[in-house]
Amino acid sequence: MNYKPLKDAQAFNASRWTESLDTWKKAQGDKEVAYRAFIKNLTESHYYGYMNLPENGENIDYDHSFFTISPQDGSSNFISVYTTMKELESSIAKPTEMATGRKIEAVEVNYAFLARELTLADTDQIDGIVINPFTDDYILTREEIVNISRRLCTGLNHTEDLGNFTPANIFIKEVWKVIQNCNDDDQRAELFSHVIDAIKDASLALPVVVKKADLVVEDGETYIDNPDTDLAIRMLSSEDRGDKASIVPLFTSQEDIETLDGWNAEDDERTTLFMTSDIDTHIAGLNNGEDFDALVINPFTDNIVLTKEILTGLGFIEGEE
Known part of the structure; x- marks a missing residue:
């Protein structure tokens, strides 16, 4: 406390x-x-x-x-x-x-x-x-703390206060604790619906690898200077029944980010950054060419798994014709 x-x-x-x-x-x-x-x-x-x-x-x-x-x-x-x-x-x-x-x-x-x-x-x-x-x-007001969190946390590498300032992120983790300790299936389903509502309002950090030459820093802010830059998402993989799944990790706080092995890795040419935005923006970017099987929020702590099937059922992505 x-x-x-x-x-x-x-x-x-x-x-x-x-x-x-x-x-x-x-x-x-x-x-x-x-x-x-x-x-x-x-x-x-x-x-x-x-x-x-x-x-x-x-x-x-x-x-x-x-x-x-x-x-x-x-x-x-x-x-x-x-x-x-x-x-x-x-x-x-x-x-x-x-x-x-x-x-x-x-x-x-x-x-x-x-x-x-x-x-x-x-x-x-x-x-x-x-x-x-x-x-x-x-x-x-509640509305103002939401607006403040968006101002401070949206963008590249604005994750230091992400889990402390962002109401939906705080709510996700608190309700998920309750779900983990709940044995009533009906109550778990109701609580999960509240988590989904919070995810819609959350600011989620996506790890990407970027060429240093494509970055510029102005007034302490990092920007991608080249609109055609090659962004490589730090995918995770999972093997289940012999099938390898491509998993997109998203994080709700700096503390959760630091559970990712090599979260701040870099070499002479490339560096890891975190793009913080809402889930719709992240999914829109993924739909522009990234093949993935699931999103996982805080994979090494809360491990909230949202498969493509779940995302489609919830309306985050469109079903295939």
Whole structure:
């Protein structure tokens, strides 16, 4: 669980976050540039909040919750977090009494923690996250964390935060854990349908080998400079009953990528990159000439197998005439 009790928290400067928010709000010219700067600071900042935790410290990963705040009309409910101690101390979202066996603790968390909390929160109970509710009053919605993840993770080699910032990717792994421990076939089928829905919204990283001469780096971003470059997908193979199957590996996080042997391999002429996009884009590229038998999401961890037959049945690819 990626949080620290406040007594152990590292000091940080929240002024960049507030200043960039103000700049974006007041921008009269290039609002896009101002918004990019704000997103950078939003995702790099740490936040304070009050948490409801078990006194015995057991099962904290799942048995915890932030205290929330609502407008006077009670129309919505937000996880409340703060960028400074002064903001935290102004909070009215801290109860004075707790149930037996529970405790209140002030904690420090990062953006990835907040993205995961909002992704997995009950949508009927939590509407979003509010940052500094009594000053900035910035509401971070589910829609915005989806847009932020697409901005930061789509493209070449944008995988560092892929599994932490991308709601659908977080959801896939959490639900897959439940499926693996479920013995009820009907419940497994229902849960699998939720995984498929999440896969449609996920950002998936595909390993490809590219000639270094066809790459260009501008402002820290890597681009393929040659539209006719030869992209070689890092296929996996599987032998079943004597038949060799060509498998396309896709990954939902940097941690899963690093389970691929030689994931960052390169030589004098070629290097391995990860193209991050949605599943429809990947399949469209494969249909332009790649022969494959199945997609496998996180082959060395979750091992979610989607054969061509399954992909056709789900509507990801068209059935043959």
